[in-house]
Amino acid sequence: MTAIDVAPLSAEMLADYHRNGFLLLPADYLPVGVLDRLRAAAPGVLAQDGPQRVLERDGVTVRSVYGPHRSDPVVAEVSRSASLAGAAGQLLGDEVYVHQSKINLKAAFAGDQWEWHQDYINWRDRDGIPSPDLVNVTVFLDEVNDFNGPLTFIPGSHRHGLLDGSYTDDMPAGYEDAPGWMATLTATEKFQLDRAVIRRLARESGLFSATGPAGSVLMFHPNLLHASSPNMSPFDRAVLLLVYNGVRNAPRPVDAPRPSFLADRDVTPIPLGS
Numbered sequence: 001m002t003a004i005d006v007a008p009l010s011a012e013m014l015a016d017y018h019r020n021g022f023l024l025l026p027a028d029y030l031p032v033g034v035l036d037r038l039r040a041a042a043p044g045v046l047a048q049d050g051p052q053r054v055l056e057r058d059g060v061t062v063r064s065v066y067g068p069h070r071s072d073p074v075v076a077e078v079s080r081s082a083s084l085a086g087a088a089g090q091l092l093g094d095e096v097y098v099h100q101s102k103i104n105l106k107a108a109f110a111g112d113q114w115e116w117h118q119d120y121i122n123w124r125d126r127d128g129i130p131s132p133d134l135v136n137v138t139v140f141l142d143e144v145n146d147f148n149g150p151l152t153f154i155p156g157s158h159r160h161g162l163l164d165g166s167y168t169d170d171m172p173a174g175y176e177d178a179p180g181w182m183a184t185l186t187a188t189e190k191f192q193l194d195r196a197v198i199r200r201l202a203r204e205s206g207l208f209s210a211t212g213p214a215g216s217v218l219m220f221h222p223n224l225l226h227a228s229s230p231n232m233s234p235f236d237r238a239v240l241l242l243v244y245n246g247v248r249n250a251p252r253p254v255d256a257p258r259p260s261f262l263a264d265r266d267v268t269p270i271p272l273g274s
């Protein structure tokens with residue numbers, strides 16, 4: 001592909017995504033230089049002090065920093081590129097904008113888990129997004145391997161829609177004094193899925209861990225069941241996540257909107273192909 005190809009995904013790739021709920025592309029998918037620029041930008045994003053930075057339950061290790069598609073010029077530019085925004089547009093069949101972005105660090109030794117969950121329930125219940133027509137586009141900023149907590153999926157699980165579970169009332173341990181929106185961003189999942197359902201789906205379809213070198217690009221559906229284990233390795237493992245939404249699926253008004261670094265309400269489409 002070339003950098004100006006606004007439809008970078010083949011028909012086969014689109015079919016794989018819709019069947020499995022994810023698509024893992026090799027590191028040469030991104031134009032030359034993009035990974036280096038993102039890796040150079042990441043430390044500045046992770047050093048941002050403010051509410052958009054979420055710590056692990058140890059209270060010192062950075063877990064995630066939200067909103068770099070607004071706060072960082074390199075992430076902003078890459079998020080508007082044809083390779084990523086154009087692919088999201090193909091997957092969603094719509095013009096797109098970024099609903100949420102983050103760098104998840106998963107620090108050496110201390111980077112914690114994400115329990116089994118589906119993303120869309122948060123974007124529906126908290127942000128008023130009417131349908132699961134969003135896509136997570138992930139760029140590996142470091143190698144992701146068996147030892148550093150790869151994203152693990154149940155392939156095809158997105159086709160079941162939102163699954164049964166229940167919200168836990170309390171703030172997670174270690175975050176008792178944090179603002180309420182923090183509850184969906186920690187290692188203790190706020191919406192606990194029914195474990196029997198997870199087991200049944202995993203028996204049927206197995207598990208898949210998305211591993212690959214830095215620069216790999218992973219796209220996945222917001223109803224795909226996923227989790228990841230702690231980083232057991234002695235090396236940091238960062239990923240950039242860009243959540244694209246279709247403009248026809250813009251958020252409806254909600255009673256208590258989340259901060260804009262978690263849910264961007266500017267739905268101006270990203271211009272492509274000009």
Ligand code: 6CS
Binds near residue numbers: 122184
């Ligand atoms: O609250 C949110 O928006 C999110 N929470 C989870 C557990 N996954 C995706 C999303 O970043």
Ligand code: FE
Binds near residue numbers: 119
């Ligand atoms: Fe998630």
